[in-house]
Amino acid sequence: MTLEELNQSLRDCQACRLASGRTQVVFGTGNPHASIMFVGEAPGLNEDKQGVPFVGAAGKVLSKLLESVGLSRDEIYIANVVKCRPPDNRNPQTDEIETCKPFLLQQIQIIKPKLVCSLGNFAMQTLLGKKIGITKVRGQVFQLPEFILFPLLHPAAALHQGNLMAPLREDFQKLKKILDEMTNEPEHSSPVQDKPVQMDLF
Template sequence: MTLDELGASLRDCQRCRLASKRTQVVFGIGNPNASILFIGEAPGFHEDKQGEPFVGAVGKLLTELLESAGLSRNDVYIANVIKCRPPDNRDPMPDEIETCKPFLMQQIELINPRVICTLGNFAIRTMLGKQVSITKIRGQQFEVQGFHVFPMLHPAAALHQGSFRALIQEDFQKLKIFLDNLPRPTSKSAEQMGLFG
């Protein structure tokens, strides 16, 4: 199965209660061969309308943060833990995450990135399978099933709480240093990585 085929297979997904209120499934966007995958939480109002993760103000901020780390949206793939908008932007419920998680895992398998950057609490908890606090573990690096997992604050946090902006900028600077120090890839070409000039 390709990434496009997986996305198409979810277009009418009715597996959880979020199907009833969504406008559309927001599968993900970006380079299907990306070496860096960003995982957010869930689509919000604008994402639900446009069918793309991280649009509107939070998307603009993510684009700026990526650029500060020497990346562009075309270099990376961006997805969410769950693919449909929770009503009124409430937190995703545990059973919704469990139901949608296999599709995130399939995305990871198909993209096969070297680095997974999780944004916010829900993404890192989903990847680590335990209740951690992003404010305590941000900037650390974990190995999960052969992937480098790099937890970062969610850019929406900076929009809601201005004092978080400097912390998020710091996370992206740490990511830049981490990427600069990654050994050269062996299984994917350096050209595919787009990170080694």
């Protein structure tokens, strides 16, 4: 299946209760062959209206952080753990995440990124399969069977709690180092210098 076929197959998805309140499914955006993917939590008001992830205030923060490490949105892929907006921007519930998670994993399997940057608790916990707080694992590198996971704070959290902006910026600088190592690495070798954590995902 191609990414576009998966996108089309979800246009009218009714698999969880979030279908009833959405304007549209927010599938994802960016380069379908990206080696770096960012995964957020869920669409908000603006994303639901426009059908594109990270277009609101948090999206602007993300764009600036990407620019700070020389990345543009065109070269990465961005998606969310759940593809439909939770009512009143509440957190996605466990059963909603479990229902939508296979679509995220399918996106990852099709795109085949080398590096996935999760944004916030929900994306990190979904991909790592562990109920750990993001502040405990942010900025660490996890070698999963299919890709490297690099958990980051959510830009929206940094917007609302100013003290989180500095650690988020700091982690983007670590990301820059990982990207530089990925660029310079010989084919098939690990770009990670830190001791990776081996975990099963798929």
